[in-house]
Amino acid sequence: MINKSKLIKYSSEYSDELSVDEDLKKIRSCIQCGMCTSVCPSGSFTALVTRKIMRKALAGVHSVLSEPDIWYCSTCFNCYERCPRTIPVTNVILKLRNMAVREGYLPDALKNVIKNLANTGHAVPLGGADSKWAKLRELHKLDKIPPTVHKFPEALDELFTLLDKIKFNARIPYR
Missing domain, CATH: 1.10.1060.10 (Alpha-helical ferredoxin)
Incomplete structure (x- = not known):
């Protein structure tokens, strides 16, 4: 057989x-x-x-x-x-x-980058309270989260519209 x-x-x-x-x-x-x-x-x-x-x-x-x-x-x-x-x-x-x-073939690591980008605006997760960013943020009185497309709702809507148009979520579920 x-x-x-x-x-x-x-x-x-x-x-x-x-x-x-x-x-x-x-x-x-x-x-x-x-x-x-x-x-x-x-x-x-x-x-x-x-x-x-x-x-x-x-x-x-x-x-x-x-x-x-x-x-x-x-x-x-x-x-x-x-x-x-x-x-x-x-x-x-x-x-x-x-x-x-x-066709939906993408390594898990890249899927995670896309999910993180879509959900937070950052390609990689931000560090914790002891990260370099947290120390710099405190020192320079910066926003808790660096500005991304998520800070601009109209840009975020446009991003999701584009991703939906190319049926990206159907191939690589990200949200």
Whole structure:
């Protein structure tokens, strides 16, 4: 009996979507030389193997969107600068990230950043009473919470309108 959870899902629509952009059409000329992987600083410290991402993207392997590897790229563009075919590898990875978010694949850490940003106006939680901010706030008589979009209700409404328009909450529940 075949274990369906182990099957790899292929779809030409993923590689086709990458090829819509003129620059990204160059992905089809990838010769899998591995130069992108060898010059990747993130690959030295993470599981990122850029060549593998390119191969999966080119083949239309759907799982590339749900794997954490596409989020390890630091967008330094070393891969693009050294690619013998001048494939914009970083742009391909950014496109894959956009596709992943559209399908609801986003690392929990980034989901938390978005939730915090939407709920407080800050990308990261503010420190406690003993934080550097609290000491600076007292010293300079600043507001308890630094001003954000939450201080301007009309701007906050506009932000939520934009997020609702792109159906962001349906993909990544944030409130």
